[in-house]
Amino acid sequence: MLITLQRRVLHLRSPLVTAHGSTSERHVIEISVQEGKFYGYGEASPLPGFGLESFQEAETALNNWVQDPEQLPTSPAALSGAATALEYLAFAKRGDSLPPASIAVQALVGASEIFDVETQVAQAIDAGYPAIKLKVAATNTSADIERIRVAATLTNEKALLRLDANGGWSTNEASQVLRAVADEQIDLVEEPTQDPSDWRAISTRTGLNIGADEHLSGALQIDRILELKAAHTFVLKPSVLGGPGFTRQLASRADEHNIRVLISSFLDGPIALRAARDLALDLAPHEIHGLGTAALFVDELPEDVQPVKGRIFRR
Ligand SMILES: [Mg+2]
Numbered sequence: 001m002l003i004t005l006q007r008r009v010l011h012l013r014s015p016l017v018t019a020h021g022s023t024s025e026r027h028v029i030e031i032s033v034q035e036g037k038f039y040g041y042g043e044a045s046p047l048p049g050f051g052l053e054s055f056q057e058a059e060t061a062l063n064n065w066v067q068d069p070e071q072l073p074t075s076p077a078a079l080s081g082a083a084t085a086l087e088y089l090a091f092a093k094r095g096d097s098l099p100p101a102s103i104a105v106q107a108l109v110g111a112s113e114i115f116d117v118e119t120q121v122a123q124a125i126d127a128g129y130p131a132i133k134l135k136v137a138a139t140n141t142s143a144d145i146e147r148i149r150v151a152a153t154l155t156n157e158k159a160l161l162r163l164d165a166n167g168g169w170s171t172n173e174a175s176q177v178l179r180a181v182a183d184e185q186i187d188l189v190e191e192p193t194q195d196p197s198d199w200r201a202i203s204t205r206t207g208l209n210i211g212a213d214e215h216l217s218g219a220l221q222i223d224r225i226l227e228l229k230a231a232h233t234f235v236l237k238p239s240v241l242g243g244p245g246f247t248r249q250l251a252s253r254a255d256e257h258n259i260r261v262l263i264s265s266f267l268d269g270p271i272a273l274r275a276a277r278d279l280a281l282d283l284a285p286h287e288i289h290g291l292g293t294a295a296l297f298v299d300e301l302p303e304d305v306q307p308v309k310g311r312i313f314r315r
Contacts, residue, residue: 001089002034003066005059010269011298016110019137019168020049026297027055028269029062029078033085040089043239043271044081050266051217052077052240076217076240083243084275102313103280105292106131106162109151112139117147121154128309131160131187131288136177137168145180152184160288164190167214171198178206188233191215196230203232211235213264216250226257233260235290238279239272251283264290273305277312 008028015024028045044062046052053061053075061073065082073079107124109132111117117134124132134151136144148163155161163186169177174192190211192202199210212231215221217240225231234254238247251261263280265273273294280289291312294301304315 001069003062003069003085004032004034005062005066006030006032007059008269010301012267012296013298014111014116016108016135016267016296017112017138018049018110018135018164019166020047023047023267026267026269029055029059029081030269030271031062031081031085033089035089035093038089038092040085040087040092041271042081042083042085042088042243042275043269044077045239045266045269045272046077047266050214050240076242080239080241080243081272083245084238084272087244088275098278098281098314100313100315101281101285102311103277103285103291104130104288104311105307106133106160106288106290107292107307107310108133108135108290108296110135110138112143112147114143114146114150118150118154121151125154125158127307129159129292129307130310131162133162133164133290135166136163136189137165137173137192141169141173141177144177148177148181148184148186152181152186156185160187161185162188162190162211164211164213165192167191167194169193171195171202174198174202175205178202178208182206190233190235196221196225196228199230200228209233211262213237216241222250222253226253231259233262235262235264236279237264237266238276239266239268244275244279247279248283260284260287262287262289265293267293267296270294270301270305273301273312277305277314281314 010026031042058078061078107129211233213235
């Protein structure tokens, strides 16, 4: 098996501000594996602040794998990319093909200024997105309350509004903000605080559906979330969870616990987006997934990952 690595940089139209910091570009390692006339592709792109290896560490791990293809990388982003490439290679060797299909995706809004939130949410609704995810907990609580109200006024009955705090609120801040917006229609709040033992109480007090995302990165944390009944939704990111196989396992555990599954990009490049799209079609074809992120890049990504009227299409 021949493994090839290629670096690539993707540029965001405007910085995405989350509780983990601001992101303006994505450094991606594109992976291709080849056996004879068959190919499989994957991608590794760690992002600082999300508990992954650094870009350097991912690159080193993948270079070691190139030298010794029997030893898969162990760090999460590198492993996810390698496992994705191998799964698609196996698929190609079997001569299988996937039918054309499409899946609903959400728009991601991470602007901090109220005016920008208003503009970006209005644009997303006009473009036909069925859901909008607003990043929160990166500024202060009064700004968040105003940002959420502005977004909710626009999305009201036209699109779902989802919030993602990336664990950035304290318990008090989460309660303060979520109570202030209790009358708004909100589909979901992801990772409201750092500690999942808070989440059930937050949900009880506010009536909101809680999503787990960053906390799904380790077996012990997943067990704890299930034990605490802390989350109603699992947001699964195949590009950090170890690739398609691990994502499927986690989705079936979620299913056993009546937990909704959404698939999400990690501001991925086109290869990982495509793999996430295929998983979303396989695991939860009727949900709205976090896969509308190709629209955030200046770089022109391929058509089959670009959202059109709030959907992406496998051709
Ligand atoms: Mg999230």
